Amino acid sequence: MMGFSRPQTAAFWLMVAAIMIAPAILYPVFLMKVMCFALFACAFNLLIGYVGLGSFGHAAFFGMGAYITAYSAKAWGWTPEIAILAGGLVGGGLGLAFGWLAIRRQGIYFAMITLALAQMNYFLCTQWDFTGGEDGIQGVPRGNLFGLFSLKSDLAMYAVVAVIFVACFLLIHRIVHSPFGQVLKAIRENEPRATSLGYRTDDYKLMVFVLSAAIAGIAGGMKSLVFGIATLTDVNFPMSGEVILMALLGGMGTIFGPVVGAAIVITMQNYLAPFGAWVTVTQGVVFVVCVLAFRRGLIGELAARRRLSL
Template sequence: MSDTAITAGSLPAPKAENAVAWGFSRAQFAALTAMIVFLAVAPFVLYPVFIMKLLCFALFALAFNLLIGYVGLLSFGHAAYFGMGGYIAGYSAKALGLSPELGILAGGVVAGLLGAVFGWVAIRRQGIYFAMITLALAQMVYFFCVQAPFTGGEDGIQAIPRGSFLGVVPLDRDMAMYWLVAGIFLGAFLLIHRIVHSPFGQVLKAIRENEPRTISLGYKTDQYKLVAFILSTALAGVAGATKSLVFGIATLTDVHWAMSGEVVLMTLVGGLGTTFGPVIGAAVIVTMQNYLAELGAWVTVIQGVIFVACVLAFRRGIIGELGNLLKVKL
């Protein structure tokens, strides 16, 4: 299987699970420490709104990677859950006047419910069919969002208030919002790490490597896949919900298929099935979009070229290649 599998499963397996703490290897723990330091320092050095955008997309890519990297399922419609999470959070904050934490929670829950229904349908087929089905279902959500009254159609939901966290801490200042976003990101990152390293996560990896064999061992793989799908979609919803509160806007862009493609690209660039890859991939793509924004449609061309280059020559992604170079698992 080694070089043919969709994930970076071709990495040299660590000789022993030399975990330092919470299932992180020494190298991963060092990387985690670096990431936390970055989170603490970044808003004082860089523009906080930019970092928040980056973290929202990093969380989105992490959620997506939970499926592609650890179960081997390529969902080509994750924008549906990301965008729906954004709409729900925006609607609850603006029209219902809910506090931000409830809005984000609602975004995650609704996206997860949507994921439960869609996942239940999509896991009936495997491989490329799974990708096509998730893409088609996401397109259905897109058309629903174009027509549904609560999304505001072409205008989207605008001027979403950030509100006060727990009704106490007003989030209008970017720095206050930043700490909330950083907290959500870090919490979700650790949660995903925990899921992947749980017995449940081990079964997911077994499904990725060899599903028939996992079935023969007595695991009901469909149930595992569905739960993984729901977790992934709920976290994608949280990411979208957080993003809509940060920018005060929820639009059709976030449910469009191009967004589904972007999250695939971020994860691919960073490294499929790596712990830190999606974060790095999201950082690279978001930064690129930021600097190249004035190029207009050329951004699409560049993204396409990166896709092609990654698939042809660079399948492990940045973190996968780095890990391979340093002979550690990141």
């Protein structure tokens, strides 16, 4: 199905079943948070896992998506689907600008440039009026889907988030398994060779950067509607760090890894929240352990042991 291998198909339906059953057992807002961040991590993974581009500034796209969705829903009364779409578009637009600058340098410089540009965006967000400065944009209404269905109840919102998440997840899978995706992997493995085969590798990198940024913007937009708030935390650097952690822990370059990674990191944050800065310490330890002991991540290791592709 859609280029899924057999184990991937099984895992996909398992995930869909889990999404459908879970709200009966777990708090829906928590699950929606997991899905928003899972989508964010999948978007990030599209870059690092399939093209080998390590962006350290993805919070910019996520956070701007959150701000734009929140602002258009609150100030202009846009319906949620249009507001989220606007978040995605602005995320993608910002991605076009960042990507266009960052692909001029490679490897480690790419990471530093994306980090610096995101920090610039953060400082601008502290100064712009529409972001509400330190307060952020609060009390964002969830509104009515298509102007018809109220999303006030958590379960209605849950259904929307679940549909968008699964749709974007399938889109990412489709991108990876398209001819376009094959060129991306070729660039990851050997860029000069891809160039010599006649591909304009910079164009491909820029395109996938924009796609990744747009999906991150959608994820941020959803998050701001779920919680009714968009703040500086969403655009600040620690957010970029968290999404890297999710992808690394779950498995960079696997389809399901970032989802699992996001679920674990969000759960960890929930349970460790009372312990203050220990969250940071734990995240640091997970980083170190992942890099030293299992670079393929949880799903990557599982896939390698079982010789599956997940």
